[in-house]
Amino acid sequence: MGRRLMDRSIQIRTRQSGKNALGESLKDFADGRTLKASHTPVSDGERFRAGQIEAASVSRFVVRYSAYSAAITQDDRLMFEGAEWQIKGLKTLGRNRWIEITAWRN
Structure with missing residues (x-):
């Protein structure tokens, strides 16, 4: 793997759940830590080979391994x-x- 250029900042937003005053379920995101990361956009050819044709930006972010980063989930x-x-x-x-x-945005 070698050295990585961690020249970007990303913030992890953690899914929070609970209930409001009416007892209805709430699902929201709370701001978490800011991490240094490398950023690599996924090429159109790679997306096509993976069967992803939607109009979304797909990228890979690499962060240092820690207890915090190991606890990140797809939620x-x-x-x-x-x-x-x-x-x-x-x-x-x-x-x-x-x-x-690996993450995407519309």
Whole structure:
């Protein structure tokens, strides 16, 4: 894996659940930590081969492995450059050295 250029900032938004005063279920996101990350857009050719043809931006973000980053799930969201991204995949790289987050936004 080597060295990675962690020149971007992302914020993880964690899904929160609870009930309002009427007892109705609420599902909202709370701002979490800001992490340094590398950012790589997924190419159109790669998206086509994976069967993803929708008009969405797909990117991979790589962050350092930590207890916090290892707890990120697909229920969470990612904020990057003012837009909210839906997390589609998570992968541990390099013997718990990095976490790769695949995310998309419309």
